[in-house]
Amino acid sequence: MKILFDRNSNAAILLAGILAIIIGVGVARFAFTSLLPFMLEDSLSLTYAGVLASFNFVGYLSGAIFAIFIKDINTKVKYFRIGIVLSILTTLVLATTTNETLWLLSRVVAGFGSAMVLIVGAAIVMVKLSVEDKTKAMGIHFSGIGFAIAVSELISQAVLKEGTWSDAWLVLSIFGFVISLYCIYILSFDKVLKKDAPKHKLSLSIFSPYVILLIFAYFTEGVGFVVQGTFLPDIINSLEGLEGYGSIGWLVVGLAGIPSSILWMRLAHTFGSVNIIMIAMALQVMGILIPTLTTNVYLNLLSGALYGSTFIGLVALFMHLGGKLAGGNPVVLMGAMTAAYGVGQVGAPLYSVALIEYFGNYNTTLYLTAFIVFLGILFLAYAKKLETRG
Structure with missing residues (x-):
């Protein structure tokens, strides 16, 4: 058990990476797919659902391109944490309001947060891991996307047995907050790393x-x-x-x-x-x-x-x-x-x-x-x- 709270343990780093993906990709993105049929039955139109999905990917696209240009690993840690917070807060918006403008804004911001967690988080995991074959280890890390879909689906369905889709969003945001504490603790560095980013000419x-x-x-x-x-x-x-x-x-x-x-x-x-x-x-x-x-x-x-x-x-x-x-x-x-x-x-x-x-x-x-x-x-x-x- 002690090894899972050691910031430099490969097992802890991979676990934190997978849990982070569950927040950024499961809670903030794919739970929407899971809950969509129930939201459509209620008041959401299919056209509006498509627009929300499109807005989410606008946010993700902007975040993904922005992430490519973050060179410094300490800055990456900062944006990874911002991504975790945004993923949870934007889920809370879906739980607490039905204001269409707020939903559209929250989907864009959630997309940006997902990109920070998935892309920047992967870079942090890769730097922290101390294994020879990082390709295999990163394969384990990205299995988190499958876990993200499965876990968010199981939580959603469990809540929907007694509650509504907005209850499910609330439970997902609370769940995301609880596991985020572990992710933020493990996926950081004991001291500020001094690592100059390689400079390449634009060609x-x-x-x-x-x-x-x-x-x-x-x-x-x-x-x-x-x-x-x-x-x-x-x-x-x-x-x-x-x-x-x-x-x-x-x-x-x-x-x-x-x-x-x-x-x-x-x-x-x-x-x-x-x-x-x-x-x-x-x-x-x-x-x-x-x-x-x-x-x-x-x-x-x-x-x-x-x-x-x-x-x-x-x-x-x-x-x-x-x-x-x-x-x-x-x-x-x-x-x-x-x-x-x-x-x-x-x-x-x-x-x-x-x-x-x-x-x-x-x-x-x-x-x-x-x-x-x-x-x-x-x-x-x-x-x-x-x-x-x-």
């Missing part, structure tokens, strides 16, 4: 046709991630005979996501990053299309499993490949990749709600989303062709 020479295709492919994955990430429980609930199965489907997403980044990174090491990214995206396309083809409960739960087991791994795979290609100039490429993914995240909920309102179901949205992700696979196939020629 656009890295943007070869191969890299541009990779960025376009990552944009399509941003679209593929966000549609199911926002609507999957409601998609399942909307199918005939599957009312109420959405929450189980969302729990399956979280459980499938826990080991995914570790497994995909190992496969990429053996078979090559681009090959494995293409396979993961193909599985994601299958998962997106399942609800349009069948109302079979097991196949639709498989849709959740395919989504959970691919979207987390794909972020890790793209970022790992981008890092390798960037060499000594990571900021420019990481910024471009993050922006492309973010544009996909911001735009997808907006076209989704427009198509759902027009056609009265999710099918057209899912067809378009699957087609966009499939385009990403084609971009990567062409990138491979260019690489072979090169």
